[in-house]
Amino acid sequence: MAAFPEPPAHAGWLRTVAAEVRTFDRSSTAERVAELLRHRVIEGDLPPGTRLSEEQLVEVLHVSRNTLREAFRLLTHEGLLVHRLHRGVFVPELDEDDLVDLYRLRRTIECDVVRRLERLDPVRLRPLHDDVAAGEDAARRGDWVAVGTANMRFHQHLVALADSARIDETAARLLAELRLAFHTVAAPQRLYAPYVSRNRTLLDLLVTGETDRAAKELEVYLHDSEAQLVQAYRKRPRRNP
Amino acid sequence: MAAFPEPPAHAGWLRTVAAEVRTFDRSSTAERVAELLRHRVIEGDLPPGTRLSEEQLVEVLHVSRNTLREAFRLLTHEGLLVHRLHRGVFVPELDEDDLVDLYRLRRTIECDVVRRLERLDPVRLRPLHDDVAAGEDAARRGDWVAVGTANMRFHQHLVALADSARIDETAARLLAELRLAFHTVAAPQRLYAPYVSRNRTLLDLLVTGETDRAAKELEVYLHDSEAQLVQAYRKRPRRNP
DNA sequence: TCTAGAGAGTTGTTCAACAATCCCTCAAGA
DNA sequence: TCTTGAGGGATTGTTGAACAACTCTCTAGA
Structure with a gap:
């Protein structure tokens, strides 16, 4: 978040100091x-x-x-x-309308970011590769909290491809709020599990540069995710029925 | 912003009281x-x-x-x-990068809202009609501050068609920040003037239900707006050159 | 069953004081 | 001339206490 002035290139050690200060x-x-x-x-x-x-x-x-x-x-x-x-x-209690609202904005931002991608340097996909791998690994271990974290990071890194500070910020807030919703349903595993492989699919499309197909896949992806979350939500345990 | 419980329908006078209290x-x-x-x-x-x-x-x-x-x-x-x-x-001093960033997110949201419109009740376009009329009227009077306000309201009402509280909020922040930028350039008239009629064009497309064309028009519109603002920005008077 | 009101508990706001930090100035030294 | 560092004034960061305003709950009374 905090912007630090870049140290001059020749002063290598300053880089590490700057990192520490940060x-x-x-x-x-x-x-x-x-x-x-x-x-x-x-x-x-x-x-x-x-x-x-x-x-x-x-x-x-x-x-x-x-x-x-x-x-x-x-x-x-x-x-x-x-x-x-x-x-x-x-701590907010999101209702079904909030979920719909959240996913509405999420589709708007994420799909648009993907659709507008062009001339993408493969190096920039590096964080996405890491997140997908982390998700797959956590799924194998059965660590669903870690799967959730990896998924959030994947989507955060996805929108980061747009190079827009304000898009990043909006997405960050969105995903954090969404995470609240996941905590109110009974079995988050069921919800996260399918998206481990879908993230992989999405990433593959980005690697091959098929951004239009990726955008469409993401659109369906998010619709499915929303539907499942809403469904799980209706069955959720409540304190004041 | 604040959510008030609706008074029961039979108690007419409570309505006015509630409005006052608000x-x-x-x-x-x-x-x-x-x-x-x-x-x-x-x-x-x-x-x-x-x-x-x-x-x-x-x-x-x-x-x-x-x-x-x-x-x-x-x-x-x-x-x-x-x-x-x-x-x-x-009070923030936006630089050129901020402008680009702002317009990036703005295009994402506004164009997406328009593109996804369907089965739009004409009544909902009412506020947009009012804003366009207000803009045209203010332009005739030469009241450029009012033109700016009408323009902002037009775009705010435009995204409101999406029925999403979070989209509204994001757009509100966006437009407020953008307004800061307009204050730093020398002659805001030049910037607002062309969009009085372009808002009208856009609205006409919405009335006839041509949402795809409207979305494309808006895309170009915002690109033009950005380009002009950036150009005006480069010529702006600065205190620390 | 409903209403009004009292009382306890919590948040909203203010104030004054002190600590921590920034920024400017200026002088010493290379 | 330029850099460096040491004051010192001004401003923000943080605290704790006090009181006002409000919500919630419970009870007495109609």
Whole structure:
């Protein structure tokens, strides 16, 4: 996220220093708290509907209420928390309409990115290869959480081919929100499993440069994904039926 | 933005009360401050690059620093302000890359929305008719600020046809950021003028249901718009050349 | 069964203080 | 002349406490 000035090419060691500094602490307390909570939410440790009490979190995280609220805001903007006036912040409970909405925008962005691809340097597909391989590997191990992560990364890297910071950001938010939905259904394995091989198919089409076919395949892919998720959603266990 | 429970149909007068309350104070102080600043930024009263001093604004607006900072955060998320650690918030200075990026996402969303339109109820085009008329009227009067506003509303209403809250939100941010760019060029009239009639053309195609042609027209439209804006940008007056 | 109201608990907002950082200036040194 | 580094003023980052405003729940009373 943070933009650092590129060190001059001749100063090789500066590169590594810059890399270290980047990981160092160029962030505010609120951002670090947000990062911590973000993981909790994305990993599903905090189930949708959970209220995040200011009092409790201030105690646990050893930050002031103001700083905590700042972190809340950051996550609210990412769609990972919702804020209700005078009631606090909650992990969002997405309903079916949200799913449809999410997939609508997702199809718009992802398919359009693929459709507009041209003169693609094969090197740029490298991250996608890695993600597909990671997904296949995790599937073999039966590690479905890792499959989910690999899938998310695949799609994030896919839109990254567009070279647009704002598209990246929009997609990131989209995928994070979508991940919330997966946590509310009973058996995410069933949902992720088919897409391990479909990601491979998609990647093959990109390698051979068949972007139009890839775009169409992705369109169907996302429609199927949506349908399955919606179906799983209707059977989901709920606390307030 | 805020979702209110609909009053029961039989209680007619409640409707008007609800409408009043809506405008009343169903918002936090921070939101009201943000609304105030938002207008200043969008209208161009605060030129890009301006730093918004906490000290000064706290004095003028009679709110606490914390509340002000919360308002800053809201606007930062909308892309109307940028925040630099330990340096404060600034009105963003978009560069040419930002313009290209903005238009990239804009084409993706707007064209895709139009392309996917089907079975469109003519009633839903009503707001678009109004916006086009408002634009034409403002152009006749020579009120270019109003032309700009009408144009923005036209495009906002256009994507609204997709019925997607998240698409609306993304587009809103996009258009707001873009408006910043228009404030940095010398003669915005030249830029807005051609699109008064092009919006009309586009709308006509939607009325007759020729969505594919409309999508293609919009694609060209946005490319032209981008090219002109970039060109105007290169000639823009700058403080630090 | 419904309503009004009291009370507890939580969030919204403000304030004042201190810590951390940036930015400018200026002087010493190569 | 250019670079480097050390002040020092100004601004932002963070904290904790206090009070106001609001929601939610429960109960008394009609």
